[in-house]
Amino acid sequence: MITKQVKAIAVGILASLLIVGQGWAADVKIGIMVPTTGSEATAGKDMENAIKLAVDEINKSGGVLGKNIVTITGDDGCDPQMATAAASKLVSNDVVGVVGGYCSGATLPTLKIYGDAGIPFVVAAANSTKLIDANPGTAFQINSTGFDQVNSAVALFKEKGVKKLAIVNQGDGYSEDLARLTKEKWTGMGNEVVAYAVVNKGEQDQSSLVTLIKSKRPDAVFWTAYYSDGALLIKQLRQAGYHKLIAVGDGSNSPKLLEIAGKAAEGVYCFSNPTADYLPAAGDFIKNYKARYHQAPDAYGPLAYDGMKLMADAITRAGSTDKAAIVKALKETKDFNGITGAISFTDKNTLAKSNFVVLIARGGKWMLNK
Amino acid sequence: MSNLDIILQQLANGLILGSFYALVALGYTMVYGIIKLLNFAHGDLYMVGGFVGFLVLSLISGLMGSSWAGILCSMVFSMLAVGLLGVIIQRIAYVPMLRAPRLSILITALAVSMVLSNGVMAITDGEYLAFNTDLGYEGLDLGNVFISYTQLVLVVSASLLMIILYLFVHKTLYGKAMRAIAIDQDACRLMGINVNRIIALTFFIGSSLAAAAGVMAGVYYGSLHFFMGFVIGLKAFTAAVIGGIGSIPGAMLGGLVLGLLEAFGTQIPFIGSEWKDVFSFGLLILLLIFKPTGLLGKTEIERM
Numbered sequence: 083m084i085t086k087q088v089k090a091i092a093v094g095i096l097a098s099l100l101i102v103g104q105g106w107a108a109d110v111k112i113g114i115m116v117p118t119t120g121s122e123a124t125a126g127k128d129m130e131n132a133i134k135l136a137v138d139e140i141n142k143s144g145g146v147l148g149k150n151i152v153t154i155t156g157d158d159g160c161d162p163q164m165a166t167a168a169a170s171k172l173v174s175n176d177v178v179g180v181v182g183g184y185c186s187g188a189t190l191p192t193l194k195i196y197g198d199a200g201i202p203f204v205v206a207a208a209n210s211t212k213l214i215d216a217n218p219g220t221a222f223q224i225n226s227t228g229f230d231q232v233n234s235a236v237a238l239f240k241e242k243g244v245k246k247l248a249i250v251n252q253g254d255g256y257s258e259d260l261a262r263l264t265k266e267k268w269t270g271m272g273n274e275v276v277a278y279a280v281v282n283k284g285e286q287d288q289s290s291l292v293t294l295i296k297s298k299r300p301d302a303v304f305w306t307a308y309y310s311d312g313a314l315l316i317k318q319l320r321q322a323g324y325h326k327l328i329a330v331g332d333g334s335n336s337p338k339l340l341e342i343a344g345k346a347a348e349g350v351y352c353f354s355n356p357t358a359d360y361l362p363a364a365g366d367f368i369k370n371y372k373a374r375y376h377q378a379p380d381a382y383g384p385l386a387y388d389g390m391k392l393m394a395d396a397i398t399r400a401g402s403t404d405k406a407a408i409v410k411a412l413k414e415t416k417d418f419n420g421i422t423g424a425i426s427f428t429d430k431n432t433l434a435k436s437n438f439v440v441l442i443a444r445g446g447k448w449m450l451n452k
Numbered sequence: 453m454s455n456l457d458i459i460l461q462q463l464a465n466g467l468i469l470g471s472f473y474a475l476v477a478l479g480y481t482m483v484y485g486i487i488k489l490l491n492f493a494h495g496d497l498y499m500v501g502g503f504v505g506f507l508v509l510s511l512i513s514g515l516m517g518s519s520w521a522g523i524l525c526s527m528v529f530s531m532l533a534v535g536l537l538g539v540i541i542q543r544i545a546y547v548p549m550l551r552a553p554r555l556s557i558l559i560t561a562l563a564v565s566m567v568l569s570n571g572v573m574a575i576t577d578g579e580y581l582a583f584n585t586d587l588g589y590e591g592l593d594l595g596n597v598f599i600s601y602t603q604l605v606l607v608v609s610a611s612l613l614m615i616i617l618y619l620f621v622h623k624t625l626y627g628k629a630m631r632a633i634a635i636d637q638d639a640c641r642l643m644g645i646n647v648n649r650i651i652a653l654t655f656f657i658g659s660s661l662a663a664a665a666g667v668m669a670g671v672y673y674g675s676l677h678f679f680m681g682f683v684i685g686l687k688a689f690t691a692a693v694i695g696g697i698g699s700i701p702g703a704m705l706g707g708l709v710l711g712l713l714e715a716f717g718t719q720i721p722f723i724g725s726e727w728k729d730v731f732s733f734g735l736l737i738l739l740l741i742f743k744p745t746g747l748l749g750k751t752e753i754e755r756m
Contacts, residue, residue, distance in 0.1 A: 253726060279725060280724055280725070280726040281725050282725075282728065284677070284682075284683060285683070285725075285728065286669065286673045286680065287472075287673070289469065289715070290462065290714065290715055290725045290728065291725040293458060293461045293462055293715075293719065294718070294724075294725070296461075297457075297458050309580075310580045310675065310677070313580075313582075313675060314673055314675060317673070317674050318673075320589060321602075322598055323589075323598045338580060338582070342580060342582040342674055342675040344582070344584050344674060346589075
């Protein structure tokens with residue numbers, strides 16, 4: 083009992099210290115909402131690191147409106163219930179804005195909480211199309227949504243003179259969605275989808291599918307599912323003498339795909355979120371990140387970093403820490419120069435210009451397609 | 453591609469797939485023939501075979517390259533190692549259960565399967581391993597039909613293994629003993645046949661055939677995964693039942709039938725390759741209802 087009381091007192095003292103510390107009059111308080119525990123903790127930590135790196139840089143160069151930025155982290159645990167608690171915590175801590183959001187499922191219920199409090203929320207990574215409909219107007223998605231990948235894919239196919247397209251998915255929510263949206267878009271543009279096939283997960287032998295695809299003579303094959311089976315399809319397509327364009331979705335963006343498919347993967351295109359490795363503007367970010375955390379930034383670090391910088395930029399443009407003014411400033415963002423690309427918003431607060439990059443496999447590595 | 457081309461190409465694809473199924477099905481059928489056990493761990497031996505082959509190939513590739521010589525060497529080693537593993541499994545898990553009810557030993561087999569697949573999962577962290585070889589993509593280009601040399605070599609080696617097995621079972625004394633045990637174990641004991649040793653030999657041969665198929669699959673598909681034995685185990689079981697479980701020619705025939713069925717079934721318009729498994733297992737159900745003895749399975753008297 084005594085130890086419990088001691089603990090409780092100690093926690094109380096620490097908490098009050100924290101509150102006093104964070105409540106320092108002249109600071110601008112920004113909430114970070116990412117999963118720092120649970121299955122997605124690695125990605126969440128990476129985003130938190132990137133955001134704090136951005137905050138340090140901002141503070142070093144004078145802060146915003148002459149004040150320092152301080153952060154407070156709410157752990158959403160990639161879980162809707164934990165996320166709701168984390169959001170309420172940030173709201174009651176009276177943050178002027180929130181940056182974060184990794185898991186779409188966990189981010190979804192928090193949109194209303196922040197919206198009711200009028201708090202601007204820069205959603206850095208979560209990109210489900212469901213977030214678009216649930217947005218109360220105060221959230222801003224700076225990662226491309228599923229629709230954007232479709233646009234990137236279709237643009238590449240057009241550029242390469244593709245007429246007949248074959249699309250293969252694995253029947254799961256993610257790959258089926260991407261396949262269906264691509265098909266709709268492609269046929270909507272008056273082009274032809276000659277094969278629309280589903281393969282079972284974990285099926286090694288795809289020879290039947292390969293024969294089917296070859297018999298339809300498509301100009302391009304688009305694999306919308308994950309790398310492990312995608313590598314097998316690529317390999318078997320090439321082995322069977324299919325030499326035309328092959329493209330894979332962001333679920334296949336893994337070095338493992340190249341390892342398994344070997345030289346068959348040479349020249350395969352891949353659509354990817356803007357991960358640090360492929361961003362020409364991210365050089366300094368990677369360097370500073372490594373210097374501070376002694377590890378390379380993960381996939382969503384750059385977006386989280388941009389999210390924080392964008393928030394600071396909006397506060398500066400708003401000229402005050404009034405939440406409504408910041409929301410207005412965010413909405414008016416015009417070509418904000420982030421390391422992941424230029425950020426402007428549509429009237430639905432989604433990224434106006436897709437930040438998906440097109441990669442190409444060259445010599446066993448993914449490289450930016452130029 | 454004309455329809456004839458598609459038929460020819462699928463014939464080739466079906467034969468290749470079928471020879472994998474047949475190799476694995478042989479182990480099922482041999483073990484069932486001799487101790488009436490459906491060895492559900494058999495698919496996992498195929499998987500372990502692939503991993504052992506991968507390990508050996510990566511060790512010796514510096515020495516003999518990762519082309520055919522290296523592959524052959526790693527395949528032989530994998531067959532020996534997994535054959536031995538099969539015998540060890542039999543000694544530890546099955547021998548104590550031989551007098552137990554059939555259901556108990558079946559459940560033991562499922563447990564062994566879990567141990568193997570989860571063991572490999574733990575070792576490999578559930579990651580896919582790339583099985584890289586130096587084999588090219590050259591092959592026979594017959595107009596629109598394309599068969600790579602790799603495919604040819606794999607089918608020929610599978611056939612060779614099956615011919616050797618057939619000769620072994622029908623022309624040697626050990627083979628005769630195996631066939632005799634399948635008919636009547638107790639009588640064999642009375643005739644002075646070392647039954648336990650022959651059963652162990654059966655496990656050894658069955659497991660090493662599965663390992664050979666596993667290495668071939670690794671070479672052909674280029675990736676390994678701890679779960680890869682599951683589906684092929686079920687398919688091989690289906691092939692064995694199609695051919696008549698317990699019958700060695702039946703397993704070979706069943707494998708080919710299943711491979712061809714999958715190859716052609718998925719080419720029917722409006723039926724995509726996602727229906728592949730539906731064909732296989734639908735056939736299994738139909739066979740079990742209408743002809744449970746399979747194509748070549750005769751009566752209960754002769755099994756091998």
